[in-house]
Amino acid sequence: MGLLSWLGINKPRDAPSLPDIRDNVRDSGNLFVFGMTHSGERVDERTAMQIVTVYACVRLLSNTIAGLPLHLYRYTGAGEDKERATDHPLYKILYRQPNPEMSSFSFWEALMCHLLLWGNAYAQIVRDGKNEILGLYPLLPENMEIDRDPKSGDLFYTYHAYTDEKPGEHDKDIIFQRDEILHIPGLGFNGLVGFSPIAMMKNALGAAMAVERYGSAFFKNGAQPAGVLEHPGVLKNPEKIRENWTRVYGGSRNAHRIAVLEEGMQYKPISLPPEDSQFLSTREFDVEEICRMFQVPPHLVQDLKRSTFNNIEHQGIAFVQYSLMPWIIRIEKGIIKDLLLEEEQDVYFPKFNVDGLMRGDYQSRMNAYAIGVGNGFMSPNDVRRLENMDLIPHDLGGDDYYLNGSYNKLQDAGAAYDLDEPEQTDTEEQDEPDEESTDDRFLRKRRRKKVRNGGM
Incomplete structure (x- = not known):
């Protein structure tokens, strides 16, 4: 050490x-x-x-x-x-x-x-x-x-x-x-x-x-699968024949080389081919x-x-x-x-x-970024950092967070419309401007009723 x-x-x-x-x-x-x-x-x-x-x-x-x-x-x-x-x-x-x-x-x-x-x-x-x-x-x-x-x-x-x-x-x-x-x-x-x-x-x-x-x-x-060389007679030096056979026909460079056999010698394979194993x-x-x-x-x-x-x-x-x-x-x-x-x-x-x-593919990333920016948990610069892009200056809103204004809490649904507006008394109706005709008042009440019924 x-x-x-x-x-x-x-x-x-x-x-x-x-x-x-x-x-x-x-x-x-x-x-x-x-x-x-x-x-x-x-x-x-x-x-x-x-x-x-x-x-x-x-x-x-x-x-x-x-x-x-x-x-x-x-x-x-x-x-x-x-x-x-x-x-x-x-x-x-x-x-x-x-x-x-x-x-x-x-x-x-x-x-x-x-x-x-x-x-x-x-x-x-x-x-x-x-x-x-x-x-x-x-x-x-x-x-x-x-x-x-x-x-x-x-x-x-x-x-x-x-x-x-x-x-x-x-x-x-x-x-x-x-x-x-x-x-x-x-x-x-x-x-x-x-x-x-x-x-x-x-x-x-x-x-x-x-x-x-x-x-x-x-x-x-x-x-080539291993095999045996058969000779009809008695060999004096089988080791020499095997060495000569290996030297001439062994190795991938000698594959498919035509063998010449003498004195009735025969080659017989004895191993299974690779596909069988x-x-x-x-x-x-x-x-x-x-x-x-x-x-x-x-x-x-x-x-x-x-x-x-x-x-x-x-x-x-x-x-x-x-x-x-x-x-x-x-x-x-x-x-x-x-x-x-x-x-x-x-x-x-x-x-x-x-x-x-x-990161997914380009289209999936852009859709995810649009959801993030539109829901207020990502700023434009947050997206640009992930995409290795130059940042938008702060004074141009690059670090601002935006939220879709149409979202409301469930308990506040319909709060934009005053559905419990009391009916006008005769005195209040008399105080309305003279230029509003009976037909105008009828249309206004009909619109109010339509809103109360969810637009129906």
């Missing part, structure tokens, strides 16, 4: 001298171990990334969340009013640059990759003397262990780091206290440590790797199975068999709601828990902006 020494902060410390430290928080992650699967393939986080669909799902989720703007807000006044806390030291770290070596995109992409493969994401918190955060540095989950001090009950983290600070020293355990680590756990049994999705799904991934290996061997052998169907099922594992719609990894122009937009919105939002909430809650001081947690909060992912 030359980085820690370079920073001069958070130097490695010795582990607490406790004789009976128990690994009572690591069972969540270690119940499902790696190793050989039922298919005979060996699966771990790195070999799983060699499966195309796993790589596509991890890249999609990591890039999407890393590309979302992440801002720090503070509550202002009463209610839910908020504003960006640009003056807080954590704002720049979350939004722009967590450390001098990484952009915010690279940092959150790495942490999401760790979450999806290992089920946990860790980052070292570097603070100054005022307890303000100076930077965040990602740590590999496979090198991290979590233990609990049985006396105090506090968690501490043991990081098995590679270091070359001293000659002949290759590995060293670095102890971090709870306030020195940003830990975002995935799905787990105890809520403290997430288990690895790859370890949980190792048999399904092993089957996918076996199918891919079978396909590679199939094309390596010239896209449902090779292609198995590969398609593996794509669906892995997408189900990461909760990713297949069309987002280029599997468009069940996607149409009518449902593709709704599938994209469902992807945000059911695939991204759980991860986003985990990250936001982890930031509040580990990066904000206790007295700040009721004032500040982080928020990913997913509005861009929820």
Whole structure:
């Protein structure tokens, strides 16, 4: 960990001298171990990334969340009013640059990759003397262990780091206290440590790797099923004949090459063709199975068999709601828990902006904006901000809110008309201007009666 020494902060410390430290928080992650699967393939986080669909799902989720703007807000006044806390030291770290070596995109992409493969994401918190955060540095989950001090009950983290600070020293355990680590756990049994999705799904991934290996061997052998060479006599050196056959007719480049057999030798295939073994169907099922594992719609990894122009937009919105939002909430809650001081947690909060992912087609957006402006909960500038347009000056009404004046409360329906107007007495009728004839008074009363009857 030359980085820690370079920073001069958070130097490695010795582990607490406790004789009976128990690994009572690591069972969540270690119940499902790696190793050989039922298919005979060996699966771990790195070999799983060699499966195309796993790589596509991890890249999609990591890039999407890393590309979302992440801002720090503070509550202002009463209610839910908020504003960006640009003056807080954590704002720049979350939004722009967590450390001098990484952009915010690279940092959150790495942490999401760790979450999806290992089920946990860790980052070292570097603070100054005022307890303000100076930077965040990602740590590999496979090198991290979590233990609990049985006396105090506090968690501490043991990081098995590679270091070359001293000659002949290759590995060293670095102890971090709870306030020195940003830990975002995935799905787990105890809520403290997430288990690895790859370890949980190792048999399904092993089957996918076996199918891919079978396909590679199939094309390596010239896209022809394996078989036997029969000779009517006794061969003195069968190994040489097999090697010559493989050299001349093996491999995809030699597919469909015409073979010349001598001395009555015959070639007879003995394996089933790929279509009989449902090779292609198995590969398609593996794509669906892995997408189900990461909760990713297949069309987002280029599997468009069940996607149409009518449902593709709704599938994209469902992807945000059911695939991204759980991860986003985990990250936001982890930031509040580990990066904000206790007295700040009721004032500040982080928020990913997913509005861009929820946008529909142009016509749907314009209809929604018209409803928002017409009902008074959006201003013209609110719309223009969402569409990345220049704002209308304030003196021209860009920040004003409008409301359709024809809306009334249900209890005030008909209040514009005085339906209970008392009948005029004879004296009042005598006081009316002489120019209003009897016919005029009749028409006025008829209109009043029509209004009273709802226009009928």
